[in-house]
Amino acid sequence: MTGKSGYRPKRFAVIGAGPVGGIVAAFLARGGYEVALCDILTAPLESALDPGIIIEGADTLQARVAKTTTRVDELIDDRPDVIFIAVKATALSLLASALESFVAGGRYVVSWQNGVDTELILAKHLGAESVMRAVINLGCVPLGPSHVRIAFHHRPHYIQELAPESRDAAVGICGVLTECGLDTSHTDKIHDMVWRKAILNACMNPLCAITGKTMGEVINDPILFSLVDSLIKEGVAVARANEVSLGANFYPYCINYIRKAGHHKPSMLQDIEAGRRTEVDFINGKIVEYGAQAGMATPYNTMIRGIVKALETKR
Numbered sequence: 001m002t003g004k005s006g007y008r009p010k011r012f013a014v015i016g017a018g019p020v021g022g023i024v025a026a027f028l029a030r031g032g033y034e035v036a037l038c039d040i041l042t043a044p045l046e047s048a049l050d051p052g053i054i055i056e057g058a059d060t061l062q063a064r065v066a067k068t069t070t071r072v073d074e075l076i077d078d079r080p081d082v083i084f085i086a087v088k089a090t091a092l093s094l095l096a097s098a099l100e101s102f103v104a105g106g107r108y109v110v111s112w113q114n115g116v117d118t119e120l121i122l123a124k125h126l127g128a129e130s131v132m133r134a135v136i137n138l139g140c141v142p143l144g145p146s147h148v149r150i151a152f153h154h155r156p157h158y159i160q161e162l163a164p165e166s167r168d169a170a171v172g173i174c175g176v177l178t179e180c181g182l183d184t185s186h187t188d189k190i191h192d193m194v195w196r197k198a199i200l201n202a203c204m205n206p207l208c209a210i211t212g213k214t215m216g217e218v219i220n221d222p223i224l225f226s227l228v229d230s231l232i233k234e235g236v237a238v239a240r241a242n243e244v245s246l247g248a249n250f251y252p253y254c255i256n257y258i259r260k261a262g263h264h265k266p267s268m269l270q271d272i273e274a275g276r277r278t279e280v281d282f283i284n285g286k287i288v289e290y291g292a293q294a295g296m297a298t299p300y301n302t303m304i305r306g307i308v309k310a311l312e313t314k315r
Helices: 019-030 042-049 072-077 089-098 118-126 164-179 190-211 215-219 222-241 250-261 267-274 284-293 299-314
Strands: 011-015 034-038 053-057 061-063 067-069 082-085 108-111 131-135 138-144 147-153 157-161 184-186
Touching: 011 019, 011 072, 019 034, 019 042, 019 053, 019 061, 019 082, 019 138, 019 147, 019 164, 034 042, 034 072, 042 067, 053 138, 072 089, 089 118, 108 118, 108 164, 118 131, 131 164, 131 190, 147 250, 157 164, 157 190, 164 184, 190 215, 190 222, 190 250, 190 267, 190 284, 190 299, 215 222, 215 250, 222 250, 222 284, 222 299, 267 299, 284 299
Parallel strands: 011 034, 011 082, 034 067, 053 147, 082 108, 108 131, 157 184
Antiparallel strands: 053 061, 131 157, 138 147
16 A cells, blocks of 8 residues: 655655665665765765665665764754664664654654564654654675675565554655655555564574574475474464464465575574674564463474574673
8 A cells, every 4th residue: 555645755864874774775865865874883884975885686776875973963963854763673772762852843763673563662752653663575685884785675665654643754755765766665554564574584583593594594404494384383373362464374475485585694693693682582582472461382482582592692
């Protein structure tokens, strides 16, 4: 569902200059929009200005952003119409607190992230009327500062507002992204879509992180595939117990989606290899949390989350 909107944002900011943030910044900049990029690391910011963000793989483009900064307060002073949040979910609470002065005057923040309930952390600090949630359907790998390979890109992406009064703005943001080539549709089913994506991530990302194997290697290994199977089924059971609608034939959809990813290293494996904290608490951890809420045991997700957390502490 797309629709038409009278809202037309012109200035954008992206917090997080990693692969996901770099992709949305590059598409918007190529579309002629003013984009500011914020990150605590200077190397990707320098490259985003010159020679620009370089995207290859499923999409090919190169674009320079208008401005970069390492400080969120400078970003706010620049008064963008929309900020895309593309940092790890583990940084959200601190970041949301820093953004509290931004949302006055009809500006919006979009959670452009993986994981369940990321938008609720933002809304707690910023108010539901200023927050939107996106589901992103691509896989990407960093090749260098502001240099990204898109391994697969399953268009469209989706956005939904948290408060009904912000629907027009959400539709307008979708329109701008689509015009820039990052096809994005408005939806009224974002919660269900978030869970569909989370179950996909929960069945593959931690197994890749633990074994060091790509998605293709995991799904082609009979022993590991049996764990993929169990994680999918457990995630589906928890979603249904919490009245999440996954749609018909969700299991074969999962398997087909994963097979198309090929030899891609998901973000959780990239994080473990780089010694960073993962988002396992917002993926498998949320399945465990919602399982407990429904009175259900979640042995597979509990186990896999614990092993990933143990690997984090070794780095």
